[in-house]
Amino acid sequence: MTDVAEDSATGVDQSDRAAGARGHVPGDPSMWFFVIGDLLIFGVYFVVYMYFRVQNHELFLHSQARLNLDIGAINTVMLLSSSLFVALGTAAARAGNSADALRRFWVALAFGAAFPLLKMCEWIPEISAALTPGTNLFFMYYYVMTGMHLCHVLLGLIIMCFVIRNLKTSQQPKISFVETGATYWHMVDVLWLVLFALLYLMR
Amino acid sequence: MTSLIRNPLTIVWALLTTVTIASSLIALDGGAAHQINTTVTTAVLLIAGVKAQLVIWHFMEVRRAPVWLKATTSGWVVGLFALLLGFYFAGL
Numbered sequence: 001m002t003d004v005a006e007d008s009a010t011g012v013d014q015s016d017r018a019a020g021a022r023g024h025v026p027g028d029p030s031m032w033f034f035v036i037g038d039l040l041i042f043g044v045y046f047v048v049y050m051y052f053r054v055q056n057h058e059l060f061l062h063s064q065a066r067l068n069l070d071i072g073a074i075n076t077v078m079l080l081s082s083s084l085f086v087a088l089g090t091a092a093a094r095a096g097n098s099a100d101a102l103r104r105f106w107v108a109l110a111f112g113a114a115f116p117l118l119k120m121c122e123w124i125p126e127i128s129a130a131l132t133p134g135t136n137l138f139f140m141y142y143y144v145m146t147g148m149h150l151c152h153v154l155l156g157l158i159i160m161c162f163v164i165r166n167l168k169t170s171q172q173p174k175i176s177f178v179e180t181g182a183t184y185w186h187m188v189d190v191l192w193l194v195l196f197a198l199l200y201l202m203r
Numbered sequence: 204m205t206s207l208i209r210n211p212l213t214i215v216w217a218l219l220t221t222v223t224i225a226s227s228l229i230a231l232d233g234g235a236a237h238q239i240n241t242t243v244t245t246a247v248l249l250i251a252g253v254k255a256q257l258v259i260w261h262f263m264e265v266r267r268a269p270v271w272l273k274a275t276t277s278g279w280v281v282g283l284f285a286l287l288l289g290f291y292f293a294g295l
Contacts, residue, residue, distance in 0.1 A: 023267075023268070023269045024264075024267055024268065025269060025272060026263065026264045026268065032272065036275055036276075036279075039276075039279050040279070043279060043282075043283045046287060047283070047290065050286075050287050050290040050291060054290055054291055054293070055294065057239055057294075061237045061238065061239070062237055069227060069230065073223060073227045076223050077220055077223060080219050080258075081216065081220075083216075083262050084212060084215075084262070087261070087262045088207065088213075091212070182263075183263055186258055186262045186263045189258055189262070190255045190258050190259060190263075193254045193255050193258065194251055194255060196223075196251070197226070197248055197250070197251035198287070200230070201227065201230040201243070201247040202243070202244040202247055202248060203230070203238065203239055203240035203241075203244050
């Protein structure tokens with residue numbers, strides 16, 4: 001009831017209300033099985049990273065100071081912006097507005113594609129400065145965790161292309177498929193938010 | 204366009220972006236880069252936890268999902284950040 005009142009007050013899309021059936025699992029439940037599994041696996045990596053970090057604060061702090069915080073922060077905003085447009089696109093698709101959904105997914109794809117490009121701008125100077133996975137434990141974790149995350153980003157971009165194709169070619173796009181792709185992409189965003197805090201920000 | 208700006212999802216995004224910039228500034232202002240700073244670490248980890256929950260809740264639409272999904276995802280966020288902060292403070 002409160003949500004409906006809030007939605008009316010803020011002029012939310014009809015689509016958001018269409019999704020409003022309580023107890024609705026967005027997308028394919030099997031994708032949620034994968035997402036929860038992935039969150040748990042990455043969660044173990046994050047905790048193990050912290051375990052080793054606290055045993056050698058000095059090494060991790062000195063190594064961390066050599067990362068490019070600016071690119072890390074910009075990449076965070078890129079993924080958040082991409083996630084926003086995926087969520088807006090999903091809402092539009094649900095409302096039956098395929099043209100808007102398509103436009104929003106294209107914007108989401110553009111923001112998402114900026115992530116790997118910026119990652120290259122970050123990694124290449126670091127590798128050129130002889131900061132590689134073999135440098136020390138921090139850089140091993142840094143490259144392995146951000147590398148695994150980057151694989152997820154690339155897979156997410158491929159899935160987003162399929163969602164765009166579904167919206168473009170089908171008269172009645174499969175909403176469940178759009179939601180499934182969106183769920184995966186948001187998970188990629190959530191994992192990065194944790195990585196950003198652990199690798200770039202904490203002291 | 205106006206409806207996009209006033210959309211609750213856009214407001215959530217604006218909040219997420221603002222706290223991302225804030226947490227970067229906290230990390231930059233947290234004194235010498237090579238020193239342990241428990242205040243900075245606590246702040247940036249708690250902010251990251253709130254951001255993760257906001258994305259799960261609003262973008263992933265878990266706020267309208269069944270209780271089991273709400274409990275599982277929220278449990279992951281709370282459990283993970285409790286463990287991270289626990290290990291951090293235990294190792295000081």
